[in-house]
Amino acid sequence: MGGDKSRISPIMTNSESIYQFGNNAYGKPATALNILRETIMGRELFDHAFKEYSRRWAFKHPSPADFFRSMEDASAVDLDWFWRGWFYGTDHCDINMKEVKWFQIDTKNPEIEKPFAQQMDEEEPLDISIERDRTDIEQTFIERDPSLNDFYTTRDIYKPTQLDKQEYQDFVAGLEEEELRTLNSKKNFYEITFQRDGGLIMPLIVEFEFEDGSTDVRHIPAEIWKRDEPSVTKVFITNQPAIQITLDPFLETADVDLSDNYWPPKPTPSRFELYKNRNNRGGRENPMQRDQRNQELQSEGGSK
Template sequence: MTINKLTFCLAVLLATNQSFTRAQTAPASNYDQHKAFDPLFYTQNGNEFRSAGGAPGPKYWQNRSDYAINVTLDTAQHRLSGSVQITYTNNSPDTLSFVWLQLDQNVYREDSRGEAASQYSGGRFVNRSFTQGDEISSVSIVQNGKTQAASYRVNDTRMKIQLPAALKGNGGTVQFRINYAFTIPQYGTDRMGRLQTRNGWIYEIAQWYPRMCVYDDVLGWNTLPYLGAGEFYLDYGNIEYSVTAPADMVVAGSGELMNAAQVLTPEQSSRLAKARTSDQTVTIKDSTAVISPTDKRKGNLTWRFSCKNTRDVAWAASRAFIWDAARINLPGGKKALAQSVYPAEVASTKAWGRSTEYVKGCIELYSNKWFSFSYPVATNVAGIVGGMEYPGIVFCSAKATGAGLWGVTDHEFGHNWFPMIVGSNERKYAWMDEGFNTFINGINTKAFNNGEYYRPADISKTGPGMFGANAEALTTIPDVIQNSQLGNVAYFKPGLGLKLLREQVLGPERFDEAFRTYVHRWAFKHPTPWDFFRTMDNVSGEDLSWFWRGWFLNTWKLDQSVKEVKYKENDPAKGALVTIENLEQLVMPVEVAIQTADGKADTVKLPVEIWQRGGTWTFLYPSTTTLSQVTIDPQGALPDVNRANNSWKVKN
């Protein structure tokens, strides 16, 4: 190094130190551009399973689980009993010597891990009564043409089955046959249960058969226990199932009813056929038929359903059900059926009398915007469950009315896209289903019936609460999220994050293209958060790591301010020098509204890259006269934690 170069470097270093010293005397700032724009975000390269661009790789694989289930509903004892045959296909390159299954009913046992980990003060996911959980009477394995009793062990909500012969990868198959029963809890932690109405019980049945745990290329076996808050992660496959119930009950379930002629009356069959071609709601079974049934069949009937390429199925049954339906119009001329089942007590048009209209409306909107609805029927069930989603069927509170019923219906059916179609791991990443769904709910509500129930949120007031002292990162496991933070972390903040990304960062056109690409790439597959981040980056053409890091991986706050206004050479006619600041660690693009003394108004938009140089930025505004007011984020579009410093005004 020459003397001149050394002298120059020392001078630069000295100037840097002097600048640092001056900055220390300025108003306190928590901002560090090196953290916000740290280039080391993606710490792993793409591979043959998951590409660097966010798409499934050329050797992406996932295992498959097909089910044949036959159960009987005992309404006297509130019990379900039957059998399930699981055909499991190992598409992984690995040889498996054992498998894991989920026994979710065991969460309702008094000695369950979920019960032990629940707060004594109660809550949505706390048991209010107890059952014996899944009562397994036999487990057998069919492998290599031989049937034999299985060696298995149950640990809380998981069951491990040791295979008599290792299951080969790349397409090896094995069958499991399990006989089981369980008592249906009245309150099934707001995911299933039964409601007493004046015309009989309503049964909402979910997590009702042993299901395979997912074996994937990320973690191998995913065996997090079911504790209540964390939802589900499941394989895809075809599910055929039958429900035997008293003849006076209506059974509604995921998928398509395969034996309508055997279980419906001729009049019901005729009305159902009419509904399949009607955009207006058609009543299949009315209150008169509930109170004074003309169908005198006795004993039991068996309802048979089929649901293809699905990760789960659920169903409901009641003699109290009013049943109505209408046609759903899908892209490409395809059709499906929207239907609702509910008790007579809530049948008014201010309540469940409009349910099928809501089902039809929300599914048509989602299908045209993102990806076509993938099930033949969409059923809304009124019951004890406040709001819970399953493929092609949702459970919503029988007490919901008006805007509340629209909101819960739209939300629960939004889950048919996240996570039913895009099969993320809900047990670990609540924001990838609840948050994404909250985001698309907002777009739907604005569009439905010319915004009948749309009320724009005041984002400007959400900052202090969202970024409070107890804030948790969005990547927190659901069972770790504190009760007071669940709504913020799983629903609101990730939903708002996508809204800001769409409206403030990328714009609707670029965002929608990238988001739609993500849905189509990962439909009926298992994406990770990184697959989502990479897809959005690559399709939009932006390095959004600053946004993912700040909004999703950390609890950084946003505080933009207007520091001061000066004039070039002290002459307003030569332009105004406007200095703005970023005082907290989260960064966003900037919009500044400017008013001049002669009454003119203007807006300046600045990209997020201005904050790469530090937390203070000065720009030249081509004024010809003095400014009277400068306001950052004039529309209140950002959740700024301190809006008191967002404006500069001329002092009178």
């Protein structure tokens, strides 16, 4: 589906105008119906609708439109977007996670937030000028003359003050019980932007993997693309920080490019052929022919 579109036709194209009968008549329709059963409708609902279609049109001559209508009538599911994309178009599915933002709740507690701010500042990369100054400048003016110190050079911005603690207590006192539980819930918020590079809309299946080995799979229906936008943003809430987020973890949507379906990104190992074997016939053999040649080689070795 992700190949050269010049020789790809919609499934509903007249057979006399199709370049690739195999893909159009068998491969793509089979993939579409499998996705419809496994991912869009679910096996139970699909089987019920398909049985109803078979009952309605037994010993008759249904057209594709009759199949489309029967599946929707029997399931009460609007599948117009699915038929349009899979049967009347040539777009392919290529959805990626364009951007992932991770947020946590600001508790307002200075004994929590100030150490956190210190940790974040310490993890920030240093400017090259500061790095070189540390090497080139043996002693600063303040180190030579401590009397130059003032309020701003001596205060510890990461140390909670009594005023900070009092303001936090006043803030908490004004919260209701449910608001306080939410404030202290330690929830994690992931704002994920999904981009549709391939054109075909599909549901979003997102798996969150956590440090304790547990996983959480979220299903977002295809209606999230109802405005036909090239990208959409969705916020997910988890109880634990995620160590890995995967889009389409079970290969349910026929996504043609899986390399951009991970956060953090995963490297994709690959190999290239350094030297070409001129005597290699493997590329021109089918598996049965190659196995036969292997058996002949084994027989020759055993007879010696």
